[in-house]
Amino acid sequence: MFAGCFVLHLPYLFPGGPMTSGVxxxxxxxxxxxxxxxxxxxxxxxxMYRDFFxxxxxxxxxxxxxxxxxxxxSIVAARVVENVIAxxxxxxxxxxxxxxxxxxxxxxxxxxxxxxxxxxWPCAYPHWLAQTLVLGALALLAVEDPSPRRLRGAGALLAxxxxxIQSLGLPALVAAVVAxxxxxxxRDVLVGAAAVLVPLGLAFAVAGALGPLLHDMFVxxxxxxxxxxxxxxxxxxxxGSAIERHAVLAQPWRALAxxxxxxxxxxxxxxxAGAAAAIGRDRRQLALPLVTLAVVAPLFVGVVRxxxxxxxxxxxxxxxxxxxxxxxxxxxxxxxxxxxCVVGLAGLASYAHKVTITWAISRQYATFSEAFVSQLPFAKxxxxxxxxxxQVVIGEAAGWTYWVTDHRTPVSYTFIPHDPAAYEGYFxxxxxxxxxxxxxxxxxxxxxxxxxxxxxxxSKRADLRHAYxxxxxxxxxxxxx
Numbered sequence: 001m002f003a004g005c006f007v008l009h010l011p012y013l014f015p016g017g018p019m020t021s022g023v024x025x026x027x028x029x030x031x032x033x034x035x036x037x038x039x040x041x042x043x044x045x046x047x048m049y050r051d052f053f054x055x056x057x058x059x060x061x062x063x064x065x066x067x068x069x070x071x072x073x074s075i076v077a078a079r080v081v082e083n084v085i086a087x088x089x090x091x092x093x094x095x096x097x098x099x100x101x102x103x104x105x106x107x108x109x110x111x112x113x114x115x116x117x118x119x120x121w122p123c124a125y126p127h128w129l130a131q132t133l134v135l136g137a138l139a140l141l142a143v144e145d146p147s148p149r150r151l152r153g154a155g156a157l158l159a160x161x162x163x164x165i166q167s168l169g170l171p172a173l174v175a176a177v178v179a180x181x182x183x184x185x186x187r188d189v190l191v192g193a194a195a196v197l198v199p200l201g202l203a204f205a206v207a208g209a210l211g212p213l214l215h216d217m218f219v220x221x222x223x224x225x226x227x228x229x230x231x232x233x234x235x236x237x238x239x240g241s242a243i244e245r246h247a248v249l250a251q252p253w254r255a256l257a258x259x260x261x262x263x264x265x266x267x268x269x270x271x272x273a274g275a276a277a278a279i280g281r282d283r284r285q286l287a288l289p290l291v292t293l294a295v296v297a298p299l300f301v302g303v304v305r306x307x308x309x310x311x312x313x314x315x316x317x318x319x320x321x322x323x324x325x326x327x328x329x330x331x332x333x334x335x336x337x338x339x340x341c342v343v344g345l346a347g348l349a350s351y352a353h354k355v356t357i358t359w360a361i362s363r364q365y366a367t368f369s370e371a372f373v374s375q376l377p378f379a380k381x382x383x384x385x386x387x388x389x390x391q392v393v394i395g396e397a398a399g400w401t402y403w404v405t406d407h408r409t410p411v412s413y414t415f416i417p418h419d420p421a422a423y424e425g426y427f428x429x430x431x432x433x434x435x436x437x438x439x440x441x442x443x444x445x446x447x448x449x450x451x452x453x454x455x456x457x458x459s460k461r462a463d464l465r466h467a468y469x470x471x472x473x474x475x476x477x478x479x480x481x
Contacts, residue, residue: 001107005090005114008348009083011355012122013076015371016362018354020120020261021242021308023249025358027371028075032123033399034415039064040073044408050209052412053431055216055225057163058200060126073403075368082124085132090114092135093316097340099142100288101326104337109319111344115351116260120312127313130165133157134172134295135316141176141287148188151180154287155192162193163200166217167304168295168314175294179287226302228417228426235299235306236265242308256350263343264311268296271321278324292321369404379404381473382448391444395453396475410442411435416449420456429460436460440467447477 011017016025038054042065048058064078071077090110098106118128137154140146146154158176161169173193180186204210232238239261246257275289295317298304311318326336365371373379378394379401386392388406395416402409413435417423420432436457439447447468449457454477458465468477 001094001110002087002091005087005110005118006083008114008351009086009118009122011359011362012083013079014362015365015368016358017122018119018351018358019122020116020257020264020312020351021238022245023257023354023357025362026122027362027365027375028368028400029121029123029125030397030400032125033372033397033401033403035060035126035399036064036075036078036124037399037402038414040068040403041065041414043069047204047207047209049204049212049216050207052414053216055221056126057130057166057169057217058204058213059160059164060129063129064124075403078124082128085129086114086118089118089128089132089135089316092132092139093319096135096138096142096288096320097323100320101323101340102333102337105323105326105333105340108337108340108342108344109316109323111341112260112263112319112347113316115344115347115349116264117312117315119351119354120264120315121309126164127168127310130161130168131313131316133161133164134168134291135320137161137172137176138288138291138317138320141179141291144285146185146287148185151185151188152192152195155189155194156196157192158189159193159196163197165313167221167298171294171298172291172317175290176287179290182286183284224426224428228423229305230422232305232307232310236311237305237307239265239308253350253353256346256353260347260350261308263347264308264315267315267318267322268299268311271296271318274324275321278321278327281325281328288320289324292317292324296321372400372404376401376404378448378473378475381476382407382446385472385476385478386446390446391442392446392448393439393444395447395449401448410444411438416453418450418453420452432456433460436464440464443467443479445479448475449477450475 015027019026038052039061041052042048042061046052048054048061054061067077067081090113093113094106094110097109137157140150140154154176158169158173162173177186177189180189201210204213242261243258246254249257271292275292278289279286295314299306299311304310326333365374376397378396382392382401383405386407390407391410392407393409393411394401396418398414398416413431417427420427440461440463467480469480471478
């Protein structure tokens with residue numbers, strides 16, 4: 001499973017590659033640019049949370065920061081590591097599902113994960129790492145009577161998941177503790193979690209970043225995250241538009257692509273039913289169903305976005321929950337395993353077809369940087385009018401622009417909302433004030449900001465209007481002489 005998933009995802013090591021949500025090749029998301037550039041900031045001596053803002057956990061960023069420190073900035077290397085993470089997820093998913101529902105079900109689940117879920121967001125991204133860590137914990141817990149060592153190992157992996165994506169890892173850890181408590185085994189899970197979280201907290205405390213970490217990871221998201229998600233207001237958001245993008249395909253590929261998208265949205269619903277059934281049938285093995293319920297629940301209550309992509313981020317865990325009832329009925333187990341295999345093969349077939357239609361398009365770009373610049377015309381201007389290593393502040397697709405132009409930002413925010421009015425309450429007035437103050441005091445050589453961003457900053461620091469003058473482009477401003 002590991003080798004098969006890795007090989008099938010080789011197209012993502014080049015510019016392009018198929019996406020579940022459309023027919024055009026993936027040329028990297030702006031969010032991927034943000035997380036990889038923030039990882040690069042760590043290699044330059046900055047401390048996460050203390051020196052720059054991020055509301056996700058630190059594990060992904062320090063893992064990829066270590067990669068870039070070892071070999072230098074490389075998108076290809078980042079994608080190789082992401083492919084390894086995805087392949088580990090496929091192998092773990094197959095093993096966990098096979099333990100409870102049989103080998104056929106395990107193979108089908110891994111195939112669907114490989115051909116449908118990962119291509120829903122084929123980027124180096126923290127959610128895939130967090131999901132793989134939780135799958136690793138479930139692999140340790142998927143036995144009738146886990147030993148104390150297994151419980152401590154599961155606690156440690158879940159703690160790492162908390163420190164990667166808190167909205168995924170924290171519910172999973174709480175569920176595992178509850179399941180352990182019902183069998184008087186919670187202590188071992190908590191010991192494993194503490195073995196990770198205590199040293200991590202001490203390390204950030206020594207760096208003067210523990211307070212900012214707690215605020216950015218746990219206070220800010222609950223207070224402000226939802227205000228920035230108005231484009232995905234309900235569960236299943238973006239499903240209709242994703243299906244419409246496939247209207248250009250001939251049958252049966254159009255129906256197949258639309259079908260697998262609908263299956264993504266259905267997965268958490270089936271997982272809830274499957275986990276509930278498993279709890280009703282066997283109260284001795286509660287870890288898997290409780291963890292499944294815990295990780296999909298935030299999708300329904302608005303704690304996280306409920307769009308197709310964010311459903312895919314927990315899709316492997318939903319597959320575990322969906323497969324749990326197969327353990328209790330021999331006939332259902334056989335037929336359910338066959339059904340999962342058919343679904344998985346359908347997903348792989350859709351993926352393979354998209355490889356064929358995106359490969360030629362993506363081959364026109366020799367490198368990732370060339371592909372990204374083609375999508376970011378403003379990056380060309382920045383590269384032409386500044387020198388590599390210059391300090392600049394960019395407000396549109398900032399992460400990739402900093403990356404491809406080899407520039408640095410001296411401010412705390414890699415991501416700046418391109419439309420401030422649409423992000424009221426998400427990027428707060430205090431954040432705009434801090435950003436304006438940092439620009440005034442640190443004096444970056446150039447600014448690339450939309451009119452809305454510029455006016456919001458000037459409203460916080462009127463002296464900015466005289467410190468920078470517009471040149472070459474309405475978005476481009478340089479320090480006044």
